[in-house]
Amino acid sequence: MTNIKHHLTDDLLMSYAAGNLPExxxxxxxxxxSLCDECRARLASYEAVGGAVLYEAPCCAMSEDSLAATLLRIAEAPQDAVPARATGAPGLFPQPLRDYVGGDLDAVQWKSVGGKVRQTVLPTSKEASVRLxxxxxxxxxxxxGHHGMELTLVLQGAFQDEGERFxxxxxxxxxxxxxxxxxATPGDDCICLAATDAPLKFNGLIPRMAQPFLGI
Ligand SMILES: [Zn+2]
Incomplete structure (x- = not known):
């Protein structure tokens, strides 16, 4: 049982199942x-729908050597280094995030954003960015405010926004x-993972001046 109250939208889960979201x-x-049983079940149903659509789709003609050519491309593709899997006690970060950070919270290299707020930008493809x-x-x-969409996932502590607690x-x-x-609410410091598909436009003068240096 989890206490999660704020979930992913159907659009996001469907796009993820179809492989259409930026990294x-x-x-x-x-x-x-990884943290939410409810969204994991919804995602599984979208993936099943996607599989059924492919199964029902009309066949198309393929050349005789297409299977051999596909197997060759797989064999020739560079092998990804398998990230070391942490064993033992579960940490703060679920595995997908751990793979990007190269470890748990203690592996993060923070940079100050001004005040006591710190961040680290994780390496992804360019069409959107994600940071801790x-x-x-x-x-x-x-x-x-922002020009595009922003997704913010809480990993530790909590924040309050527009009258809602996350x-x-x-x-x-x-x-x-x-x-x-x-x-961020009183108690534990808040650590969250935030993705944006366009640069944020901070309203305060100093954050706006600092924005080009922060990479956000
Ligand atoms: Zn959920």
């Missing part, structure tokens, strides 16, 4: 799904025009 958003979806944020309890994330496993889906100021 940054896929990472947030995969990390939430460390926000001291009781601190606001700088006031910002705790571990909860994901906030913020659209185009939301101007919002999430505030």
């Amino acid at each position: 940054a958003f896929s990472l947030v979806v995969a990390t939430h799904v 944020l460390h926000i001291p309890a009781g601190t606001a994330i700088p006031d910002h 705790g571990r496993g909860d994901v906030e889906v913020a659209g185009e025009d939301l101007e919002h100021t999430p505030v």
